[in-house]
Amino acid sequence: MGMKERRVREKEVVRTKILDAARALFVAEGYEAVTMRKIAAAIEYSPTAIYLHFRDKEAVINAICDTDFLKLAARFRKIAEVADPIARLKAAGFAYADFAMRHPNHYRLMFMTPHPPHSPDESVIEVGNRDQDAYAFVLWTAAEAIELGLLRPELDDAELVAQIVWAAIHGWVSLRMTKCNEPWVAWRPQKRSIEAVIDVSIRGILRGPAVSAGRKLKA
Amino acid sequence: MGMKERRVREKEVVRTKILDAARALFVAEGYEAVTMRKIAAAIEYSPTAIYLHFRDKEAVINAICDTDFLKLAARFRKIAEVADPIARLKAAGFAYADFAMRHPNHYRLMFMTPHPPHSPDESVIEVGNRDQDAYAFVLWTAAEAIELGLLRPELDDAELVAQIVWAAIHGWVSLRMTKCNEPWVAWRPQKRSIEAVIDVSIRGILRGPAVSAGRKLKA
DNA sequence: TCCTAGACTTAACGCTGTTAAGTTTCGGAG
DNA sequence: CTCCGAAACTTAACAGCGTTAAGTCTAGGA
Numbered sequence: 133m134g135m136k137e138r139r140v141r142e143k144e145v146v147r148t149k150i151l152d153a154a155r156a157l158f159v160a161e162g163y164e165a166v167t168m169r170k171i172a173a174a175i176e177y178s179p180t181a182i183y184l185h186f187r188d189k190e191a192v193i194n195a196i197c198d199t200d201f202l203k204l205a206a207r208f209r210k211i212a213e214v215a216d217p218i219a220r221l222k223a224a225g226f227a228y229a230d231f232a233m234r235h236p237n238h239y240r241l242m243f244m245t246p247h248p249p250h251s252p253d254e255s256v257i258e259v260g261n262r263d264q265d266a267y268a269f270v271l272w273t274a275a276e277a278i279e280l281g282l283l284r285p286e287l288d289d290a291e292l293v294a295q296i297v298w299a300a301i302h303g304w305v306s307l308r309m310t311k312c313n314e315p316w317v318a319w320r321p322q323k324r325s326i327e328a329v330i331d332v333s334i335r336g337i338l339r340g341p342a343v344s345a346g347r348k349l350k351a
Numbered sequence: 352m353g354m355k356e357r358r359v360r361e362k363e364v365v366r367t368k369i370l371d372a373a374r375a376l377f378v379a380e381g382y383e384a385v386t387m388r389k390i391a392a393a394i395e396y397s398p399t400a401i402y403l404h405f406r407d408k409e410a411v412i413n414a415i416c417d418t419d420f421l422k423l424a425a426r427f428r429k430i431a432e433v434a435d436p437i438a439r440l441k442a443a444g445f446a447y448a449d450f451a452m453r454h455p456n457h458y459r460l461m462f463m464t465p466h467p468p469h470s471p472d473e474s475v476i477e478v479g480n481r482d483q484d485a486y487a488f489v490l491w492t493a494a495e496a497i498e499l500g501l502l503r504p505e506l507d508d509a510e511l512v513a514q515i516v517w518a519a520i521h522g523w524v525s526l527r528m529t530k531c532n533e534p535w536v537a538w539r540p541q542k543r544s545i546e547a548v549i550d551v552s553i554r555g556i557l558r559g560p561a562v563s564a565g566r567k568l569k570a
Numbered sequence: 571t572c573c574t575a576g577a578c579t580t581a582a583c584g585c586t587g588t589t590a591a592g593t594t595t596c597g598g599a600g
Numbered sequence: 601c602t603c604c605g606a607a608a609c610t611t612a613a614c615a616g617c618g619t620t621a622a623g624t625c626t627a628g629g630a
Binding site: 139167168169179180183188189 | 585586587588589597
């Protein structure tokens, strides 16, 4: 009976081999360096064997990114316990930046290269579920901050607020990644720098400290 | 006598043909779509002819980006006339975002893909000259804002301030570019969105309105 | 008239992702 | 036990890429 299941299990083994070999290449040298032939050589199969397990090269690398991004989701799940939405937003910002800097090639592929409209059905990640989808998490937190009246009254749109803070942190991350070795920009220490970015973003959206609602400059 | 100059002139013509053909491909379809063979076909030369005018494919595309980026520099030169550094920073932010959205492929190549340490001698752009180098422009403006005491006292580092606002706007631009068609993020109208990003960044770095120096929360 | 320098082409190399066709292996049915 | 069919895998190839070595052709200068 269990014959079929054994076959499935064996196939799963090869699939995992492929993913592990591809991941090693990917984290070390990035998308371009991952070659069907190199993966094949690493696992001692022929290049075409990979196509029995994945539709194409993109599918291989998407599988890697999907599984690895669940680790970020796990960290977010912890952060979700923070009650204060502002503190939560800050914590998420740090976690996001830290994750990105630790997995630069994953990050680059997922957030810095354009893709054909991602078909959600073939991904593990559940869109809109804030335990799996980082954007949904930020959106949820922004909505809560608005509801508690913590933000400036113009910022009544959670989607907009989420996009603002996401942009700031993503901008910091991606500039660091692509321009880290440029001689014409003097990067400050990573910790100090990301702290400043998060601090400025939060202050920028926050309702001013003890300034009564009516007293705002229009400039 | 003028024979040599004529030869030089003729060579320049071919060089320009190459650049024009390559630019057309580049703006329409991006780096990957620019192929030595396609350029060659467009100008009715053999692919190898291109190598008589450019070291390699990268050199062709760098030449395009360099010349086109001088247009951004021209806009910045106008903005340099704005006296108030805060207003100048805002104006530069809008100009930067506008330029990026109008030349997405240029922008992607220059700011969203990693390069081997750029050798400055073979580029037209003069690093550190704020009339040609956009980063130098922002740096200069940030330094002036600090000097005039317009920013929060912790932000006494022009380089850091420049990086913060650059990150925010670059983040907005690059997210828009790569994730513009994602169904899971509801982008707000471009104008409203970039205005919010710039507004939040500026408010985040600005000394609070009429809050005396001693009264800041440490949280 | 001959020579040389430069512009250009042809043919090729080694690499890529991908596919059509062929081989090998093996559990299950007759 | 034999045969079949399906699944796993390989070999060989295609079309494309950037790049280069070698050869051709043209025209100005001696």
